[in-house]
Amino acid sequence: MIVIDAGHGGSDSGAVGNGIIEKDLNLEISQYMANRFQELGVPVTMTRTTDETLNPTDRVNRIMNAYGANPNVIVISNHINAGGGDGAEVIYALRNNSTLADMILSEIAKTGQNIRRAYQRRLPSDPSKDYYFIQRETSPTQAVTVEYGFLDSPLDDVTQLKNFSDDYAEAVVKAVMQYRRLPYTPPEGANVYVVKSGDSLWSIARSLNVTVEELKAANNLSNNLLTIGQVLRIPQMEEPPTTGEYVVYTVKAGDSLYSIARNYNTTVSELVDFNNLSSTSLSIGQQILIPSEVAIPPVEQPSGDYLIYRVQSGDNLYAIARRYNTTVNELMSINNLSSNLLSLGQEIRVPADGQVPTEPSVPSPNYIDYIVKSGDNLYAIARRYNTTVNDILNANNLSSNSLSIGQRLRIPVSDTPTTYVVKSGDNLYAIAREFNTTVASIKNKNGLKTNNLSIGQILII
Numbered sequence: 001m002i003v004i005d006a007g008h009g010g011s012d013s014g015a016v017g018n019g020i021i022e023k024d025l026n027l028e029i030s031q032y033m034a035n036r037f038q039e040l041g042v043p044v045t046m047t048r049t050t051d052e053t054l055n056p057t058d059r060v061n062r063i064m065n066a067y068g069a070n071p072n073v074i075v076i077s078n079h080i081n082a083g084g085g086d087g088a089e090v091i092y093a094l095r096n097n098s099t100l101a102d103m104i105l106s107e108i109a110k111t112g113q114n115i116r117r118a119y120q121r122r123l124p125s126d127p128s129k130d131y132y133f134i135q136r137e138t139s140p141t142q143a144v145t146v147e148y149g150f151l152d153s154p155l156d157d158v159t160q161l162k163n164f165s166d167d168y169a170e171a172v173v174k175a176v177m178q179y180r181r182l183p184y185t186p187p188e189g190a191n192v193y194v195v196k197s198g199d200s201l202w203s204i205a206r207s208l209n210v211t212v213e214e215l216k217a218a219n220n221l222s223n224n225l226l227t228i229g230q231v232l233r234i235p236q237m238e239e240p241p242t243t244g245e246y247v248v249y250t251v252k253a254g255d256s257l258y259s260i261a262r263n264y265n266t267t268v269s270e271l272v273d274f275n276n277l278s279s280t281s282l283s284i285g286q287q288i289l290i291p292s293e294v295a296i297p298p299v300e301q302p303s304g305d306y307l308i309y310r311v312q313s314g315d316n317l318y319a320i321a322r323r324y325n326t327t328v329n330e331l332m333s334i335n336n337l338s339s340n341l342l343s344l345g346q347e348i349r350v351p352a353d354g355q356v357p358t359e360p361s362v363p364s365p366n367y368i369d370y371i372v373k374s375g376d377n378l379y380a381i382a383r384r385y386n387t388t389v390n391d392i393l394n395a396n397n398l399s400s401n402s403l404s405i406g407q408r409l410r411i412p413v414s415d416t417p418t419t420y421v422v423k424s425g426d427n428l429y430a431i432a433r434e435f436n437t438t439v440a441s442i443k444n445k446n447g448l449k450t451n452n453l454s455i456g457q458i459l460i461i
Helices: 021-039 056-068 099-110 158-178 203-207 212-218 257-261 268-274 317-323 328-334 378-384 389-395 430-432 439-446
Strands: 002-006 042-048 074-081 088-090 115-119 126-130 143-152 192-194 231-232 246-250 286-291 306-310 345-349 367-371 408-412 419-421 458-460
Touching: 002 021, 021 042, 021 074, 021 088, 021 158, 056 115, 074 158, 088 099, 099 143, 099 158, 158 192, 158 231, 203 212, 212 231, 212 286, 212 345, 257 268, 268 286, 317 328, 328 345, 378 389, 389 408, 430 439, 439 458
Parallel strands: 002 042, 002 074, 074 143, 088 115
Antiparallel strands: 088 143, 192 231, 246 286, 306 345, 367 408, 419 458
C-alpha cells in the first residue's frame, strides 16, 4: 500500500528557479508514480491530485486515513531541493532502517543522476523525534522524503530535472517494487531494455543497432558498469530528413569507415565529422549518414547516349563501372583508354542507360565473382579457388592470361569446399575479403562463435 505525497501546492509554491516551480514538478512526478503503481497492481493513494493548498495537519490526515496506521504502508513525499547543492537525497524516519532509502538512491543513480546521501534528521528540541512532520506525525508507516535534485544547482541538476523527472519517478517505483519483492515490469510500450545476466554495454548496443556512445549518452552513464535488472533507455534513431541532406547506410559484416568512404566517394574524416563519431570503430547494424552531395557522383547529361562523370579523389575504373552498372572494359572502350590510370577532374563517358547504380548481379551457383587486384595472375587465382587456369579462361572467354586491375572474373567452383590454413597476422575480415565472402559466412560454415583464430587452424571457405 502506497501513499504518494506531492509536496507543497496551491499558495505554497515551494522552491522556484531556473524555470522550475517545485509544487508543479512534485505533482507531475507524483501523478506519474501513481499511474505506474496502478499499472503494477499496487494500491496507491495521493494526498493531492490538483494544485491545492494543504497545511501539515491536512496532509498527515490524508496519509493516515488512506490505509490506516499500518507499518506496511509506504509514504513517498516528493520534493525538489534548493540551496545550491547537486544530486538526489532521501530522508527516512527514525523508526525505520535505511534499506528502502538506499534502494531508492541506488535506482536513481542508475538513471545518471548524482546522489548525495540517505539520512535521518532529529528535532533539535527533542532528539527522539523526527525533524520533518512527514516522518514525525505518520508513525507507524514507513515514510521517506525524496529530494530529486537542486533547482538552483550550479552543475547539471536543472537540466536533468527538466528532462528526466519521469525516469527518476520510475526509479522510485522500481525500488519500492524490489523492496517489497513484487514483480516489476517497465512501462508498457516504453522504449527501454532491462539488463540481464551476461549483458554488457557492447552486446546491448549491438543487439539494438546503436553504438555504446549513443547508449551511454541516452542514459547519462559515465562508465560501462551495469547491474542486472537495470533499465536502459534505448536511443531513438532520427528519421532521414526529407530535404535530402544525407542518405543512410547500414553497416554490414566486414565494413570499415574506409571502405564505406571509398564506395561513396567521400573520406573517412568527412564521415567521422558528419556523424560526430568519437572513433572509427563500427558495429554491425549501425547507421552511418552519408552526405547526399557525395552519395551519388556528379554527372552531366550531354546530347547523345552518354553521361559525363568527373573523376574524384579515390576513384578507380572498377568503382565507377560498378556504380553505373557497366564494366571496366566498356568504359575503357568508349573512352579510348589504354590503361586503368585516372586523374582528378578527368571526364569519363558513362553509358546513359547505366546511370542508376545497382547491386552486382547474383552469380550462378557454380561461379563466384572475383575482382582482379594488384599482383594477381591466373595461376594464383586458380590455385586459391581449387580450379584451373583453363577453366577460368573458358568461363570468361579469355584468349590470353593477361589481366587488368579491377577486371571482373567468373571463377568456376566445385562442390568440394575450399580450405584455408590460418597464418600469423590473419583475421576473419582479411580472409573473407580475400575469398570474396563474408565474416558471417565463414563463421557459420565453421561453427565459430567468436572472431578469434589460431595459427594453423583450418577453415572451410
